[in-house]
Amino acid sequence: MTVTRIERDPSYAGDAAAAGHIAELIAAGRAFDARGWMPATSGNLSARLADGRIAITASGVHKGALDADGILLLDPDGHAEAAGPRPSAETALHLTIYRRDPALHAVLHVHAPAATVLSRLHRDEVVLHDYELLKALAGIETHEAHITLPVFPNDQDIPRLAARLDAWLDTRGTTHGCLIAGHGLYAWGRSVAEARRHVEALEFLFDCELRQHRMQHP
C-alpha cells in the first residue's frame, strides 16, 4: 500500500532497469504531446517494472513537460496512500491489462484525434485489414491479417469500464489495444518501446480509415 514519487524512492535510485523504463515513459509522453495526442494534461502512461511495481503518470501532469517527478510508483495492486500524490484516475484500467497477461510491461493511453473521432463512428469495434503497417503490431506478419479492437462507451466509472474490457478479452482473446468512444486509445505491449510502436501504428491506421471514410462520404 505505497505510492512514492520516483525521485524520492531510494529503491529506484539504484535500479538502472527501472530508471530506463521511466526514461522511456518520459520520452513517450513528450513525443506524444508534441504530436497533439496528449492535450491539456490528458492521457496516462505506465510501465510494469521487474519487481512488479507499476510506474504511472501522476494525475494532472502535462506530458509536454513530463519528468521523473510526474511519475509515481505503485505497489503491484496499484494502491495509493490517501495522503500521497494521486496516481492517474484511470489506473484501474492499466492494472486490469497487467493482471491479464504477465508478459505485458507497458500501457499507454492517448487522446489522439484519429482514435477519438473513429471511436465515434464505430460504436462496437474497429477492424483493420489490408494495411502494410499492421506488421508494426506484435505477432502480425502480413497485411492480410484482420485486427479487431473493441470500442467501449465512455464511462467515468473506471472499474466498470475495466470490467467491460476484461469481459471482451475473455470472449474474444488478446488484441493490441482498445478504443473508448469520444475519448481515445489504450494500447499495450511487452515493453514501453513496443507499446509506443503500437500507439503510433494504430493512430496512423485510424487516420487512414478516417481519410477513406471522408472520401466515401464527401
Ligand SMILES: [Zn+2]
Ligand atoms: Zn483518458
